[in-house]
Amino acid sequence: MDWTDSAVRRQALGWLFAAGTAPVFLICAGVSWHWALAGGVCAALFFALLEALGGGLPLAAAFPAAFGKAAGGALLALEGLWLLLAAAGSAAAAGRAFPEDPSRPFACAALLLLAAWAGWKGAPASARCGAVLSLLLAGSFAVLLAAAVPNGKPAWCRPWGVWQDGARCFACLLFPTAGLLLRTGGGKSRPGGMLALLALAPACAALVCSAGLSPSLAAAEPFAFYTLVKSLRLFSFLERFEPLLSAAMLAGLFCMVCLCWQSGAAALSRACGAGRSAWLEPALLLPLAGASVLAPRLPAAFWTLGASIFWGFLPLLTLLVVALKNVLKKEKKGVDKPESLW
Amino acid sequence: MRRTNGWLLAAAALLLAAVLPARGTETASLQPAQVLLITEENGRVTARCDSGASGVGDDLERALFNMERTANGTLFLGTVEYVILGPGAYELLPQAALSARLRPAARVCCALGTPDDLEALPDFFTAHRTRATLAQEKAALLGEQPVAVPILAVGGERMELISGLDG
Numbered sequence A: 001m002d003w004t005d006s007a008v009r010r011q012a013l014g015w016l017f018a019a020g021t022a023p024v025f026l027i028c029a030g031v032s033w034h035w036a037l038a039g040g041v042c043a044a045l046f047f048a049l050l051e052a053l054g055g056g057l058p059l060a061a062a063f064p065a066a067f068g069k070a071a072g073g074a075l076l077a078l079e080g081l082w083l084l085l086a087a088a089g090s091a092a093a094a095g096r097a098f099p100e101d102p103s104r105p106f107a108c109a110a111l112l113l114l115a116a117w118a119g120w121k122g123a124p125a126s127a128r129c130g131a132v133l134s135l136l137l138a139g140s141f142a143v144l145l146a147a148a149v150p151n152g153k154p155a156w157c158r159p160w161g162v163w164q165d166g167a168r169c170f171a172c173l174l175f176p177t178a179g180l181l182l183r184t185g186g187g188k189s190r191p192g193g194m195l196a197l198l199a200l201a202p203a204c205a206a207l208v209c210s211a212g213l214s215p216s217l218a219a220a221e222p223f224a225f226y227t228l229v230k231s232l233r234l235f236s237f238l239e240r241f242e243p244l245l246s247a248a249m250l251a252g253l254f255c256m257v258c259l260c261w262q263s264g265a266a267a268l269s270r271a272c273g274a275g276r277s278a279w280l281e282p283a284l285l286l287p288l289a290g291a292s293v294l295a296p297r298l299p300a301a302f303w304t305l306g307a308s309i310f311w312g313f314l315p316l317l318t319l320l321v322v323a324l325k326n327v328l329k330k331e332k333k334g335v336d337k338p339e340s341l342w
Numbered sequence B: 001m002r003r004t005n006g007w008l009l010a011a012a013a014l015l016l017a018a019v020l021p022a023r024g025t026e027t028a029s030l031q032p033a034q035v036l037l038i039t040e041e042n043g044r045v046t047a048r049c050d051s052g053a054s055g056v057g058d059d060l061e062r063a064l065f066n067m068e069r070t071a072n073g074t075l076f077l078g079t080v081e082y083v084i085l086g087p088g089a090y091e092l093l094p095q096a097a098l099s100a101r102l103r104p105a106a107r108v109c110c111a112l113g114t115p116d117d118l119e120a121l122p123d124f125f126t127a128h129r130t131r132a133t134l135a136q137e138k139a140a141l142l143g144e145q146p147v148a149v150p151i152l153a154v155g156g157e158r159m160e161l162i163s164g165l166d167g
Helices: A006-026 A033-054 A059-067 A069-097 A105-121 A123-151 A163-172 A177-182 A192-213 A215-220 A224-230 A242-271 A285-297 A300-332 B002-019 B060-070 B090-098 B118-127 B134-141
Strands: B030-032 B035-041 B044-049 B054-057 B074-076 B082-085 B107-112 B151-155 B158-163
Touching: A006 A069, A006 A123, A006 A177, A006 A192, A006 A242, A033 A163, A033 A177, A033 A192, A033 A300, A059 A069, A059 A177, A059 A242, A059 A300, A069 A105, A069 A177, A069 A242, A069 A285, A069 A300, A105 A123, A105 A242, A105 A285, A123 A192, A123 A224, A123 A242, A163 A300, A177 A242, A177 A300, A192 A215, A192 A224, A215 A224, A215 B134, A224 A242, B035 B090, B035 B118, B044 B060, B054 B060, B060 B090, B082 B090, B082 B118, B090 B107, B090 B134, B118 B158
Parallel strands: B030 B074, B035 B082, B082 B107, B107 B151
Antiparallel strands: B035 B044, B044 B054, B151 B158
């Protein structure tokens, strides 16, 4: 996806926003707001740093530039495999969007089929779909958050939790790296609004959830935001917003699965030196279906560590090596303008 | 090619819709409950709701399950807005708070006497707003500040909330 086209860039940002609703409301809403804020701010700063380091260089192209064709290709393949595992994990999480429905295993299968179809259509089509869904999701979650605010108790807004919650939030909010891997060109983008949203939205969701449910209950529930939505009362009447939340979560998870799946497939095909094939993503359907059965059995620490390494450390290291190589190259050429290093 | 794929997908969707088990419900048999009255006598828990259904069991879950099973139609306990703990059933509040069948937003109160007309209770509670909910009770069980449960005095047809009024 070429980000020089402003329409494509906006669609990609919309896609990232839609995908981001899944980790924000599934994971970050169930932790203390101050750890969610810390995780969100760190993730936003990380992407600001990545953007400054990369200077418009596509992340997928940076791997061979940093580590050579063989090692860079191997690392890119590992990155791709991680992304495919993350896609399987996200698809498996679709069942959590319907905690009271006995037919919830079908949600994962339906999501994988839809994502395979979206992969066959290609990343631009998924981006357009994500852009449309982002407007729908923004409206839905705004309604849910606004309805939950009057149910909050100021006494329950106190900070709680442990630092591992912050680490978990930070790791899951590193998902936009997948979007950077799909970028094929374009200069520096200025996603200031997106970074502000990444920093603040998880804290908002966590604060509303904690204030509405109490810190103890928010920590105890497996999907705290769902319990909050079930606990809503407006003007002293029960509100039944769960179907809206379930549908919104499914749409957000669909965008997340598409994002991870397509960026993983793109990374793998680039690592193998092959061009994009429309059949690659659908061909991955069966392996991903198998992985989605295993994914829920993996511990939370595995996902935190994996996301920190493959979405955080590895891309940062790659872009740092590329930047360092550029500096050394310029020094070798005797360029005496150190202020414009990149 | 593209058009053929579209038709193939539509055919697959139709096939799936035919193969997957349909869970239809006759509209006339739906029984959404609004008020749930829980009483306990000689170690047996009785649950009764305003739709007329009732069930008995050794604990609240079994009583609710029994009520759902024996109801004349499909009983919806997820629509219960008010949970009344009758005389002898106050100890069942933790069970009610932890029950997955009841909504966390349902208001809860303890009754000094058994209200006869459960259908009149929604109007009464609309006029007399209370605070305590099952979610708050569950939070209290997990270590939060307990919320005072309102007490409903029942004498014949007359009812009065004697504590826990909102505002």
